[in-house]
Amino acid sequence: MYELFFEDIRKKTGLTEAEQEQIRPFLTSKKLRKRQYLLQEGDVCKAIAFVEKGALREYSIDEAGGEHIVQFGLEGWYISDLYSFLTGEPATYNIDAIEDAELVLITREAYEEMLRTVPKFETLIRINITGAYLALQRRMTSTVKDNLETRYQAFIKTYPNIVQRVPQHMIASYLGATPETLSRVRKRIANK
Amino acid sequence: MYELFFEDIRKKTGLTEAEQEQIRPFLTSKKLRKRQYLLQEGDVCKAIAFVEKGALREYSIDEAGGEHIVQFGLEGWYISDLYSFLTGEPATYNIDAIEDAELVLITREAYEEMLRTVPKFETLIRINITGAYLALQRRMTSTVKDNLETRYQAFIKTYPNIVQRVPQHMIASYLGATPETLSRVRKRIANK
DNA sequence: CGATTTTTTGAATCATATCAACGTACGTGG
DNA sequence: CCACGTACGTTGATATGATTCAAAAAATCG
Secondary structure (H helix, E strand, O other): HHHHHHHHHHHHHOOOHHHHHHHHHHHEEEEEEEEEEEOOOOOOOEEEEEEEOOOOOEEOOOOOOOOOEEEOOOOOOEOOOHHHHHHOOOOEEEHHHHHHHHEEEEEHHHHHHHHOOOOHHHHHHHHHHHHHHHHHHHHHHHHHHHHHHHHHHHHHOOOOHHHHHHHHHHHHHHOOOHHHHOOOOOHHHOOO | OHHHHHHHHHHHOOHHHHHHHHHHHHEEEEEOOOOOOEEOOOOEOOEEEEEEEEEEEEEEEEOOOOOEEEEEOOOOOOOOHHHHHHHHOOOEEEEEEEEEEEEEEEEEHHHHHHHOHHHHHHHHHHHHHHHHHHHHHHHHHHHHHHHHHHHHHHHHHHHHHHHHOOOOOHHHHHHHOOHHHHHHHHHHHOOO
């Protein structure tokens, strides 16, 4: 249990055995079946989830009912509505499983307590958030400067594993396009 | 010197006098005149800048030469090409002054050394990055779900001070639209 | 004041969305 | 293991919102 989770932390912070055992009691695990919600808009996000196995998506819904995927979560990724988690406000995102999944959960209380008592945990959070910020900034910039074809090409290059496991209309949603438009872009690419 | 900077840190981490004096020697200051670059695409970002006074913008340039503003920096904000700063890779963003400005600079060496020796500094970084990440995520989501009129209305509500001080075409760029389109949207809003 | 920058307006064009229909793949219960 | 229903992907026709290009009006600066 938690193998991938601790391996990830070790890589990022050089965690010792002792520190690992200090952290372990704060963790819980959870299994999710395909289509099952981890978090629903309006509920408070009670935990940050680390994906040990499976695939999830995080998305918001507009007034017209359209889903907009903001993030995928595969093995080795963290996923949560961070704003809701940190503030206790109702979540504005939904998270559900695209495949059966196994998660490691860090609750708010565990998060606070570890920040207080495990210095390496603050380092971990800093590194993780920094990485997430940089990735989001790259994506934001790409959305603004690049056309859909370029963004799709970049996506399949950066996340070939996601392309294999996730339906195309979800990738379209992530890229900010309709399924029809992405389908046409793919056709254009193929005819080259 | 550095009044706003230290006040900001105190608010976020409860810095003591002693800690403040521990940090001070790591800082340098810099003045920028309107239109002057702090960072140019291709150069390495040598420092994170905290804006004590004035206004800056950070933007990328597409193949067609179009500027896309990713962030403004007014008093109390940090600004940098964080990826370039952390990795030493050439910057992909430009930063220049919209108004004459006074900055507090944290160089890479200062950053690393303070992370090692001043625990509150890591807390500061964590808090700052978390805030930046949440803001960016809100913006990203809004770009995807909301139309330009809604985003513009949200912008003038959230950043009335920016609207006053920054030319409209830069706000258009920040919102991901052309100056012409934003002008027309404003006209539509006025006719209500 | 003249020069430059900024904003506005108009007309043509383009990329993407929308709506609708169809074919295909998938997995689920009988 | 087959058949049916749902989810998924593709294609076509049309609509729409934003961009582009050009030019003029307005504001700002030295």
